[in-house]
């Protein structure tokens with residue numbers, strides 16, 4: 001098992017290298033090692049941890065794809081990925097709650113749009129989507145604001161933990177033999193006959209026979225390193241408000257607006273962690289810093305709160321735990337941009353904008369097929385990998401502090417460190433000694449929820465930092 005964060009990269013040639021360890025790159029690395037057990041596979045990321053890009057900041061919905069553009073690659077891969085991920089989550093302990101969605105019409109035009117959306121769902125193979133009258137909507141969502149005229153019932157839409165999804169993929173990939181190189185920003189690529197040499201900031205270079213670009217917001221930059229100029233990523237920022245667990249009883253379903261050409265719109269959704277999310281905005285950004293602009297703005301927070309006043313008025317008075325923002329990798333094209341260049345031994349996985357968490361396993365299977373069809377000889381028949389179990393971060397399933405048999409075996413699972421999110425010393429210790437340990441307190445938070453609650457680490461920060469420092473010391 002190899003995870004590196006410092007030092008020169010290995011000199012031996014890799015068969016396949018994936019650039020980008022977001023949810024898509026990690027799913028892909030897992031799928032590749034499943035199909036190529038003897039091959040040398042590398043997964044590189046510029047950040048010091050997996051899932052540090054867009055994959056850490058989204059609305060965490062496992063979409064059915066009912067509203068995708070019929071016939072698009074995205075529709076196909078969301079549908080396939082959703083099915084695969086639901087079953088993988090059940091095997092791996094990734095929490096999923098199939099709460100269902102209600103897509104709500106707030107004016108006569110939106111009401112008139114519902115039958116068309118139901119027909120679109122039908123074309124996407126979702127036959128259970130149906131319009132419901134306002135009385136049914138109100139009985140199913142008693143805290144909804146006044147003025148709703150009707151809704152579409154969308155069974156099957158679920159919420160999922162985005163953090164442990166990426167972690168499960170990457171852990172399984174690394175245990176099966178993928179080399180994960182973090183702190184490895186690819187600065188340039190020199191392509192020769194049948195190989196690419198990746199120049200990696202501060203770590204030398206790495207040679208590979210096949211290269212897959214899953215660099216998210218930077219997929220266009222990596223493409224240009226190989227001389228391709230087919231698309232440009234224009235980040236579309238989505239700001240989100242996270243409400244405290246006290247708000248959780250206000251909402252039972254994912255409450256969707258009628259989508260527009262600008263996107264899926266502002267929604268309210270419960271999370272598997274017991275919080276409530278409001279957002280996201282959709283702001284096209286430009287300028288030098290656009291791909292780093294993950295800060296929140298007062299205007300957007302005001303806009304979101306104004307929207308929530310209409311959707312779920314009582315939410316406005318609830319405690320806000322955090323605000324954050326993610327950047328969608330929009331490309332001005334209404335579909336994914338996945339292209340194989342067999343002669344160049346290269347595949348681009350770009351434009352994975354709003355649905356990449358859901359579609360990740362579908363994208364991985366599709367790209368592995370593309371590589372095989374392109375002549376990547378390392379790939380063969382898929383095999384089962386030894387299963388992984390990720391820590392349960394979901395409220396719908398027993399957490400360690402609720403498991404007497406676990407506490408009897410190891411009393412540290414009964415010692416709370418983060419009281420807001422009920423995270424124990426045992427969970428923190430386990431996260432620090434696992435296959436891919438966190439490199440920062442933020443990484444530890446994504447593996448345990450420590451510090452993700454209402455005090456944002458004000459009460460437990462010192463204790464968590466001490467455990468984190470001790471864990472790092474133990475690892476040397």
Ligand SMILES: Cc1cc2nc3c(=O)[nH]c(=O)nc-3n(C[C@H](O)[C@H](O)[C@H](O)COP(=O)(O)OP(=O)(O)OC[C@H]3O[C@@H](n4cnc5c(N)ncnc54)[C@H](O)[C@@H]3O)c2cc1C
Pocket residue numbers: 019020021022023024025044045046047050051052053054055056057058059060061062063184185186187214215216217218219222237238239280325326327328352353354355356357358359
């Ligand atoms: C606000 C918002 C809400 C969303 N909601 C949902 C949702 O509810 N459901 C859903 O399915 N999807 C949702 N999405 C979409 C989903 O989050 C993304 O599609 C997905 O995370 C994209 O994953 P990725 O791996 O392609 O990109 P990323 O997670 O950004 O990963 C790309 C990685 O590449 C690395 N990288 C970049 N350049 C280099 C380089 N030169 N060298 C090495 N590494 C490099 C980066 O460090 C990064 O880690 C949402 C997105 C946003 C922004």
